[in-house]
Amino acid sequence: MEKPLLCLLNLLLCFHQFYGRSLRPSIAYGTADGSEEWGYVEVRPKAHLFWWLYRSPQRVENSSSPWPTVLWLQGGPGASGVGIGNFQEVGPLDTNLKPRESTWLQRADLLFVDNPVGTGYSYVENTSSLVKTDEESASDLTMLLKKLYNGNERLQKSPLYVVAESYGGKFAVTLGLSVVKAIKAGQLNLTFGGIALGDTWISPEDFVLSWGPLLKDVSRLDINGEEKSNSLAKVIQTQIAEGKYKEATDTWGQLEYVISENSNSVDFYNFLLDSAMDPLGMTSAESTAAATQSSVKMIMRGYSRYLSSKAVSTVSLNDLMNGIIKQKLKIIPENVSWDGQADLVFISLESDFMKPRINEVDELLSMGVNVTIYSGQVDLICATKGTEAWVQKLKWKELQNFNNATREPIYCENDMVTRGFFKSYSNLHFYWILEAGHYVPVDQPCVALRMLSEITQSPARTSVASS
Template structure:
């Protein structure tokens, strides 16, 4: 913020001068004159408006045999903004200082960010009754948006779509994947679904809460007393889920997080090697945030924004960026709407779905032969690898035993000979273990994340093999 436009390849100053209305490609969309960016709103239901932002890669390679992919990025929360967080803090072309990001995923694919569900980020509702209450309702809205974007756009149709999600976004991704597959089969949606990728995703809350006590005991952040308390609350959650007491399970989850925080001296739920409040940048970010006054059950979402703010080099908050120069650039955001104003309501209206598992949806995607990729950061706690491995073993997919029996292959970056991760693949299921990464893999391990997305999307720009041959 406050930087000279000479620093920007996508200079905000020049962008403001060259905005144009697209009449042919995407109706009612604004964008840059060179077509490298487009954005707009889709009214997915009466009084429900969803915002999207599409970036086209300057490194796009045209190949009939290997088409250039598009990544649809879905943020977590629920209520986290893909247009804000995913774009400016993780994988987009510019960071929160509006400087070029060397590890942007635009090197491998076009990027489509959507503020999902409605009420998130720049998306908004005119009436609270229009908020979604289930993951499936969110998927229906996203499918409506994709129909609007794709069905009359041949350029988009030639680019296979990969749904890549983080955190709670994984639950949206699997329901959307099934909704898209159904719409394609019915002839209602003209696109090619390349696959679904689940990054540190909240697919099975029960498995994650049961992973916390043993994991933190092993790494000495809980003692036996703390681990026993954790396991006891996890068991309470299990019983509540078995009795379909989903709202109550969400409240117990919040109690469990608070207990772990107090017993571990405030461990960071997004990187269990860190404390949540010992980073001075995090303290600055929290002090400048407009969203401190939130209820106890929003603990995870608060930590989510704190962690990413502390990882960024920004001299100001993401709120300031999105409600300042970005809102001015986009031109179509309602004047009375501030970015993220409705995000707390997004969480509140999804409270009954928050603790529901989506393992069966992953099974269904696999049975439909959709490529499913799972990747997990080694030091994540909230969606710990231990919990992810546990829910994968619950799959009823016929290839699970063969997948389990395979040996992993080591992964490297930049030929440095250092093991950065492991991968295992069988048929249409792929699993990446990312070493040294917490919840936000693209932030913590940008090199390996970039190589991984090249593999997931089969990008024509994918790097040479980064898997060591035995």
């Protein structure tokens, strides 16, 4: 099976590169005032990760609480943090290149990385360099952090927090363990603040099992649709238990199609809406492989399409990144297109896609690493119902104390309207964000900024509304 797949990946890669010059590593670059830096790190031979660092204009120096840096990890796998997280969610500018009022630069410096290699502006020169596991991605990210932090005193003074969205959560927990190990070994010089998991794909089994009952409860599926959904979800549960992760990915593709067909195309990023994605032209006669590929396309296209529907934009993200932004950055090789290898990234990781990462969360908690979980109320793909289910599978010795802790309401801007709830015990923290879907910073920007301040303890100049 591996040889045909490798041939297919190489064929696709050659197609992407046909009109360009040979790929080559690039050097770091930045703005004259030092507010932005970007560049490539060759994390392995022929594997190049692209990063972009913004320094906050509101940075508070000489504080007893050091100004933090947030490493943002996008999901997919294959979705671009440099593009999506930056220009559509938390960066300083939107896709119209207008200032974003709710940018997370108000509370932290921001480091965006197109992860894994092959995502966004990151690229591989040969498909053999694509990552096949979350651990391999973590190893690459750790190498990038070593290159950026070791020897850089300014960065070392700023504690690093990893904030992840969607599949990025699986990268975050494996990266967290890798970072702790590298710090203890004296190989990485940074202060690690912890991780935040935003609507993350930590336990695929618990999410797919939640979809049918949740959609039935909100009238999006009837009893027949719920039965079809539950039946496929149980197949996935069995496949995961038997370690058949590739087969589980195939069944997941079928399940997403069945749910779309029986719900009149519910939006997987907000179950109160119809899908914001273009029709994929699927038919009930499609094969398992075709269903999986369609679901992959649905994820990759849906990320940007859904977010674009939330804002008035005169330019597509693809045009922006392959146009004026590529020109600004100067160091993107001529034959590298933003998002040009994204499909290859997902294909390479399809055998890891349905693998749970609950044990990694447990290990981080046992090490004393701060773990924050936040979940949008109307998200479907990483539904709160599924998130709560996997949290209860933790073997962490303080879980019962966490369960018994009092849940506090969250307000914003002193309007006294309940925007969410918060619970915390020891180093585990959980935010329930009301009226938010998969993209919490977009749907509830004020609450997201408050949450970020609490996660990072950033010494912001302006106070954040408290409950």
